[in-house]
Amino acid sequence: MDKDNTNLPGPSLSNVIQIDDERIRGHLDKLVRGSVEETLNALLDAEADRLVGAEKYERTAGRQDTRAGHYERQLHTKAGEVTLKVPKLRRQTFETAIIERYRRRESSVEEALIEMYLAGVSVRRVEDITEALWGTRVSPGTISNLNKKIYTQIQAWRNQPIEGTHPYVYLDGIVMKRSWAGEIKNISLLVAIGVNDEGYREILGICEGHKEDRSGWSGFLRHLKGRGLKGVRLIISDACMGLMESAGEYYPDAGWQRCTVHWYRNIFSHVPATKVKAVAIMLKAIHAQESHDTALKKVGDVIAKLKDMRLAKAAQMVSENAHETLAYYAFPQEHWRRIRTNNPLERIMREIRRRTRVVGAFPDGNSCLNLAAARLRHIAGTKWSTKRYLSMELLKQQEVSNQISA
Numbered sequence: 001m002d003k004d005n006t007n008l009p010g011p012s013l014s015n016v017i018q019i020d021d022e023r024i025r026g027h028l029d030k031l032v033r034g035s036v037e038e039t040l041n042a043l044l045d046a047e048a049d050r051l052v053g054a055e056k057y058e059r060t061a062g063r064q065d066t067r068a069g070h071y072e073r074q075l076h077t078k079a080g081e082v083t084l085k086v087p088k089l090r091r092q093t094f095e096t097a098i099i100e101r102y103r104r105r106e107s108s109v110e111e112a113l114i115e116m117y118l119a120g121v122s123v124r125r126v127e128d129i130t131e132a133l134w135g136t137r138v139s140p141g142t143i144s145n146l147n148k149k150i151y152t153q154i155q156a157w158r159n160q161p162i163e164g165t166h167p168y169v170y171l172d173g174i175v176m177k178r179s180w181a182g183e184i185k186n187i188s189l190l191v192a193i194g195v196n197d198e199g200y201r202e203i204l205g206i207c208e209g210h211k212e213d214r215s216g217w218s219g220f221l222r223h224l225k226g227r228g229l230k231g232v233r234l235i236i237s238d239a240c241m242g243l244m245e246s247a248g249e250y251y252p253d254a255g256w257q258r259c260t261v262h263w264y265r266n267i268f269s270h271v272p273a274t275k276v277k278a279v280a281i282m283l284k285a286i287h288a289q290e291s292h293d294t295a296l297k298k299v300g301d302v303i304a305k306l307k308d309m310r311l312a313k314a315a316q317m318v319s320e321n322a323h324e325t326l327a328y329y330a331f332p333q334e335h336w337r338r339i340r341t342n343n344p345l346e347r348i349m350r351e352i353r354r355r356t357r358v359v360g361a362f363p364d365g366n367s368c369l370n371l372a373a374a375r376l377r378h379i380a381g382t383k384w385s386t387k388r389y390l391s392m393e394l395l396k397q398q399e400v401s402n403q404i405s406a
Contacts, residue, residue, distance in 0.1 A: 037082035040075070048087035048094060065091045151366070154373045162204060162224065165231025166194035167395060168335075169254075170345040171217075172237060173209065174352060176368050189352075189372050190220040193345050197231065199392045201344065203380040204229060208369050214242025221250040233395075234327060236342055238262040258324035259342040260287055270313040279306070279314065286322065287340060292329035299323075332394035344389075348379060 049055050053064040068088040075084050087094055170193050178187045192204040205224050209216030217240065232254040235247050244256055264283050271279050282302045289295040299322045306315035328340040338344065355375050356368070379385075 037084075040082065041085050044084065044087060048089065051089060051092055051094065065089045150374070151370060154370050154377065157377050158205060158207075158373055159227065162202075162228040165197045166202070166204065166229060167197065167231055167233040167392065168195040168236065168339055168390075169204065169229070169232050169234070170194065170236045170342055171240070171243065172342055172345045172349055173216075173240060174349050174372075176356060176372075178368055187368060188216060189369060190216060191345065191349065191352075191372075191376070192220070192224060193348065194229070194232075195390055195392070197392055199388045199390045201385055201389045203376045203385075206369070206373050206376055214245050217243045217246040218249065221246050225250050234331065234339060236339055236345075238342060239266075239321075239324070255327045255330065256324065257327040257340060258321070259340075260325045261341045261343065261346075263321065263325050267314050267317050270317065271311055275309065275311070278309075279311070282306070283318075287325065292326055295326050295329060296323075332398055334394055335390055338390060348376070351375065351379065 045056075048067065051065060052067065053062045054060045056067065066089070068090045070085045070087050073084045073086055075082050171190070173188045173190045176187050176189060177184050188209040189206055190209045191206045194202055194204045196202055205220070205227070207220045207223055209220060232251045234255045234257055235251065236257045236259060237243055238259050239262070247254060247256060264280065267279065267283065268276050282305060286295055286298045286302060289298055299318060302322075303315050303319050306312075306318060325340070328336050331339060352372050352375050356371060
C-alpha cells in the first residue's frame, strides 16, 4: 500500500511563475508608444489627403496639390517620445494642430529651462528635473545654448532705445546676495520706471551697481540718457546716497521729489513706539495742504509740536528735509497722490524680491541681473503698461499756462 503523500511539501508557486515587472512595463510602454506613433502619423496622412484633395497616387480631377515626401520630427507625449513623419506639399504649407501643440510644448519647455537656469539651478539639477518632468534628459549643451539665447534677448531688451519723453521718472535700488570666491556678497540692482507723455507707465531700465552710491547712480543715469531718456521733469526716489548729485549732472532741469513714505519711516526710527501714531498724523498733515506755501507753514507748526514733545531729532529731520518732499506741489493737483511717493516702483521691487527669494545667493552677477530683468520684461508685457496711469494733458496745459504768465 502506497504511503499518503498528500502532506508532503509541493513545488513553490513563486518558483514556477516568475513575472519580470520591469520587462513587462517596458514592453507595454513600447506597445503604447508604437500605437500612439502609428495613430498620429495616420492623422497626419489623412490631413495631407484633405489638403491635396486626393489620396496617395490617386488620380482625380479634384486634386489640388501633390506630395513631396516628408520630414521627421520628434514629439514628446505621455507615452514617451515618438517620431512623426510630417508630409510636405509642393504648393501649400502643411499645418496641423498636432504640430502647433508640439510648438507650444517646445516653447513652454524652453521657457521652463531658461527660468530654472536664471534662478540659479545647477546644470546637473536642471538635467534631473527635465528627466523627471518630460522623460528626456536635456544635455548641458542644450542648456548652454538656451542660456546664450535668453541672455542675448534680455541684453537687447535692456539696451533698446527709449522712445518719446518721460516727464516722471521713478528710481530705486534693491540689494541681492551673490556668491563671490566662496563668500556671500551684496550686489545692488538699480531700476527705473517712467510715465511717458501719453500717461502710460514703462520699464525704463535695470543695471547692476556694486553700491547705491554716486558712481553707481551716475553709471545708470548715463545708460538711460544714452538710450534716449529725455523730457524728465521730476525724479521720484528715496534719499539714495549720491543719486541727486548724479541726477543734477545728467538731468539738471529736473526736480527731485523725495518719497514721503520713506521720509516718514526715517523719522519714525527716532520716535518712541507710543508716539508714532501721533507723529504720523502730524507729518501727513503737511502733505494734505492745498498749496506749497500752506505746506511750508504746516512744516513750521509740526517742528514746534515735535519740540514740545521733546522729539528733538525728529524735529531736526523735519526742519532739514521737509522741503525735499514738497516738489510735487509744482505739478497738477490730480497727479500729486501718484508722484509724491515711490510706491509704483516699490510694488515692482517687491515682485522682484518675491521671485528671487527662492534663489538665495546667486552664482554670479549676470544670473541675478538677468532674472530680475526677465521679471521686469514680463511685467512690461502685461496690463500694467497698457492702462493709462495719469492724464498728461493736465501737465501740458499747465506748461502752456506757465509760459503765458511768464
